[in-house]
Amino acid sequence: MPSFLQTTTRTWSEVEQMLASGDVQGKLAKDDLPTPALCVDLDALEGNIQKMASYAHEKGRALRPHGKSHKCSEIARLTLQAGAVGACSAKLSEAEAFAASGIESILVTTPMVGRHRIERAVRLAGRIADLILVLDHAENADDLNAAAAAAKIQLTVALDLNVTDRTGVAPGPDAVALAEHVARLPHLMLKGIQAYAGHSSHVIGFAERTASSHEAMAPAIATRRALEAKGIPCSWLSGASTGTYNIDGEMDGVTELQPGSYLFMDLDYDCIGSATGDRFDDFANSLTVLSTVYSMPGRDQAILDAGLKAFATDKPFPPVVKGLEGTSYSFAGDEHGRLDVRRASLPVALGDRLELVIPHCDPTVNLYDRIFATRGDQVEAVWRIDARGMSA
Numbered sequence: 001m002p003s004f005l006q007t008t009t010r011t012w013s014e015v016e017q018m019l020a021s022g023d024v025q026g027k028l029a030k031d032d033l034p035t036p037a038l039c040v041d042l043d044a045l046e047g048n049i050q051k052m053a054s055y056a057h058e059k060g061r062a063l064r065p066h067g068k069s070h071k072c073s074e075i076a077r078l079t080l081q082a083g084a085v086g087a088c089s090a091k092l093s094e095a096e097a098f099a100a101s102g103i104e105s106i107l108v109t110t111p112m113v114g115r116h117r118i119e120r121a122v123r124l125a126g127r128i129a130d131l132i133l134v135l136d137h138a139e140n141a142d143d144l145n146a147a148a149a150a151a152k153i154q155l156t157v158a159l160d161l162n163v164t165d166r167t168g169v170a171p172g173p174d175a176v177a178l179a180e181h182v183a184r185l186p187h188l189m190l191k192g193i194q195a196y197a198g199h200s201s202h203v204i205g206f207a208e209r210t211a212s213s214h215e216a217m218a219p220a221i222a223t224r225r226a227l228e229a230k231g232i233p234c235s236w237l238s239g240a241s242t243g244t245y246n247i248d249g250e251m252d253g254v255t256e257l258q259p260g261s262y263l264f265m266d267l268d269y270d271c272i273g274s275a276t277g278d279r280f281d282d283f284a285n286s287l288t289v290l291s292t293v294y295s296m297p298g299r300d301q302a303i304l305d306a307g308l309k310a311f312a313t314d315k316p317f318p319p320v321v322k323g324l325e326g327t328s329y330s331f332a333g334d335e336h337g338r339l340d341v342r343r344a345s346l347p348v349a350l351g352d353r354l355e356l357v358i359p360h361c362d363p364t365v366n367l368y369d370r371i372f373a374t375r376g377d378q379v380e381a382v383w384r385i386d387a388r389g390m391s392a
């Protein structure tokens with residue numbers, strides 16, 4: 001009968017030394033890890049990286065995976081090795097972290113407003129080969145242009161189009177007027193358009209998602225054409241999410257894909273449906289939280305050492321234990337989770353180590369300092385989540 005019990009023969013001092021030195025490959029087992037631990041299954045991660053890279057290549061689209069999901073330069077590097085043209089970051093501080101570890105092409109997908117943010121953006125542009133900033137306002141364009149002029153550099157910018165009721169200039173005449181304004185500013189170089197239809201990414205059902213994304217992206221593609229008709233070069237249109245990669249990736253006019261969650265997947269994405277079935281299984285769940293049963297107050301329930309601080313709690317559904325059918329998890333406080341084991345497919349005992357698939361990957365990653373890269377039962381690497389907490 002399979003057991004989830006910790007079977008390590010190493011002492012904690014040995015493990016501690018390995019974790020401190022980072023020299024773990026071939027030495028450290030998953031069973032040695034202190035819990036709760038954020039783990040990524042390398043076979044699944046590499047498969048996800050390869051699958052998206054092959055898709056983008058086949059469709060002739062550039063791939064720029066969004067680093068807001070992983071916040072980890074090591075993972076960004078793996079995507080670059082597989083053919084990605086660069087990384088996206090949601091915030092400037094994420095971009096600063098990626099740049100500090102050698103990532104040279106970064107699109108920051110939110111606008112740079114505020115004196116200090118602009119100062120930092122200009123400084124970063126001087127440090128890496130290719131920084132792309134987005135803007136949605138003429139006044140902001142003027143501020144960026146003035147800061148770039150003072151630093152005697154040119155900033156590469158793109159219009160952020162509002163296709164999802166968030167940031168962005170309205171597609172059509174407003175966007176064209178803004179592009180004309182930017183084109184007159186000598187220290188800004190207009191690269192093109194960012195159009196991210198976030199509201200389409202989790203629409204359930206492939207046909208419904210396709211309709212939603214087409215409705216959102218058509219005005220962006222039309223805006224690109226309108227700019228080109230006016231002689232404003234616009235050879236770049238970046239968009240798409242994990243849920244719409246193979247929808248936006250088929251659209252004539254979209255040149256670059258910026259999905260992020262596909263690297264890890266989560267329960268939220270699992271249920272949106274794929275082009276061929278009810279489950280969205282184009283990519284595998286690679287991310288889990290490893291947890292220990294540290295109390296068995298009765299036969300019916302097991303208390304885990306992973307609670308509200310171990311998972312993002314923004315979704316209305318709880319984590320799910322991998323490889324153990326018939327259990328249900330509920331939060332039991334900051335540090336505790338309660339597992340109903342009455343109908344568990346296997347016996348659960350004190351000290352068992354269970355792996356849980358997470359509801360929402362991005363904000364869960366942001367709770368951890370490091371991620372354990374595992375293959376089977378072994379830990380191959382410990383990666384620092386170097387952009388963890390970088391939200392400024």
Ligand SMILES: Cc1ncc(COP(=O)(O)O)c(C=O)c1O
Nearest residue numbers: 066109196241242258259260261
């Ligand atoms: C601007 C932008 N692009 C791309 C993505 C990636 O989306 P996903 O993680 O659903 O693939 C996000 C996610 O929120 C985003 O905000």
